[in-house]
Amino acid sequence: MNGIGIRLKDCRARARMTQQELADRCGVSRAAVAQWELGITHPSTDHVIKAGAALNVDTGFLLGSPHSLAPNDPSLTLAGQQIPIIDLVEARDLPKAVARLPGADILIADARVNASCFAFVIADRSMAPEFQPGDRVIVDPEADPKPGDFVVAHVQGDSEAVLRKFRPRATAGAGKQDCELAPINPDWPTTYIKAESPGEIIGTVVERRRYRDPSK
Numbered sequence: 030m031n032g033i034g035i036r037l038k039d040c041r042a043r044a045r046m047t048q049q050e051l052a053d054r055c056g057v058s059r060a061a062v063a064q065w066e067l068g069i070t071h072p073s074t075d076h077v078i079k080a081g082a083a084l085n086v087d088t089g090f091l092l093g094s095p096h097s098l099a100p101n102d103p104s105l106t107l108a109g110q111q112i113p114i115i116d117l118v119e120a121r122d123l124p125k126a127v128a129r130l131p132g133a134d135i136l137i138a139d140a141r142v143n144a145s146c147f148a149f150v151i152a153d154r155s156m157a158p159e160f161q162p163g164d165r166v167i168v169d170p171e172a173d174p175k176p177g178d179f180v181v182a183h184v185q186g187d188s189e190a191v192l193r194k195f196r197p198r199a200t201a202g203a204g205k206q207d208c209e210l211a212p213i214n215p216d217w218p219t220t221y222i223k224a225e226s227p228g229e230i231i232g233t234v235v236e237r238r239r240y241r242d243p244s245k
Contacts, residue, residue, distance in 0.1 A: 032137065033065070033071065033072070033077070033091055033092065034065055034066045034067060034068040035066075036086075036090065036091050037051075037062075037065055037066050037072075037080060037084075037091065038066040040084040040086050040091070041066075041084060044083075044084050044085065046083070046084065048062045048063055048066075049062075051080060051083055051084070054079060054080070054082075054083035055072075055076050055079045055080055055083065056076075056079065057076065077091055077092065111135040111136070111137060112135060112136045112137070112142070112146050112147060112148045112167055113134070113135055113147055113148065114134040114135060114136060114147070114148045114149060114150065114165070115147050115148070115149055116149060116150075116189075117149055117152075117181070117189040117190040117191065117192075118188065118189040118190075120147070120149065120168075120181055120183070120189070120190040120231055121183045121189060121190050121231075135148075136148045136165055136167060136238070142167065142169055142235055142236070143169050143170075143171045143172075145169070145170050145171055146167055146168060146169050146170070146232075146235070147167075147168055147170075147232070148165055148166060148167045148168065149165075149166055149168070149181075150163065150164070150165055150166075151163060151164040151165075151166065151192070154214055154216075155191070155192070155193075155212045155213070155214050155217040156179075156192055156193070156194075156212060156213045156214065157213065157214045158213070159179075159213050160179075160192065160213075160237070161239065163239075163240065164237055164238060164239050164240075165237065165238040165239075165240075166179075166192065166234055166236070166237045166238075167234070167235055167236040167237070168181050168231070168232035168233065168234055168235065169232050169233055169235045170231060170232035171232075172232065172233040172235060173233070174195040174230060174233045175195075176195065176196060176197055177194060177195065177196070178194070178195045178233050178234065179192060179193070179194055179195070179233070179234040180192070180193060180194075180195045180210075180230050180231070180232065180233050180234065181230075181231045181232050181233075181234070182195075182208075182210050182222065182228060182229065182230045182231060183228050183229055183231060184210070184220055184221075184222060184226055184227075184228035185226065185227045185228050186226075187220075187228075190231055191210065191220070192234070193210035193211055193212060193220070194210070194211040194212075194213065195208060195209075195210070195230070195233075196208060196209035196210075196211055197209075198221075198223075207221065207222060207223040207224075208221070208222050208223075208230070209221055210222065
């Protein structure tokens with residue numbers, strides 16, 4: 030299934046519209062819509078415009094523009110949406126990182142994720158062998174971490190955020206919680222978010238990718 034097929038299918042489902050109903054609005058057969066959604070054929074520009082109007086979504090979104098979201102639900106990014114890749118220095122101050130997104134590289138999300146998600150590339154071996162340098166990771170700032178989840182966190186005074194395993198500790202009060210940020214590689218130190226070393230959980234890992242190293 031190609032990108033536009035994923036978007037068409039997701040948007041049609043959210044609009045509670047059948048393939049036949051969308052076909053009627055676009056002036057094509059139901060089989061044509063089915064083939065678009067499966068990636069067998071591609072809709073013409075005219076049909077994309079008609080589909081966008083029928084589904085109440087921006088044409089640029091259907092075509093895969095990284096800066097166009099479904100206007101009727103801006104909090105949700107559909108499967109197939111483009112996720113900006115930032116670095117862990119920028120992740121310390123996510124709003125500023127988001128402000129520079131027009132020039133960012135992107136990943137395509139496999140699953141439904143929040144529009145606030147970002148991605149980064151693993152650069153060290155602190156989480157080996159679970160994560161290797163070059164792996165791509167998608168992080169959701171709106172997902173509350175559970176014990177054992179992988180999170181991106183920043184401890185005050187550190188130069189960049191880190192990827193670590195989340196281990197909650199005692200509740201600190203006022204809605205805050207002490208936690209342990211554990212590496213998998215024993216050669217890296219465990220850090221903590223607590224009263225004497227304040228910090229924050231930036232987001233929870235929701236998807237990860239590993240690509241074959243062509244040099245091996």
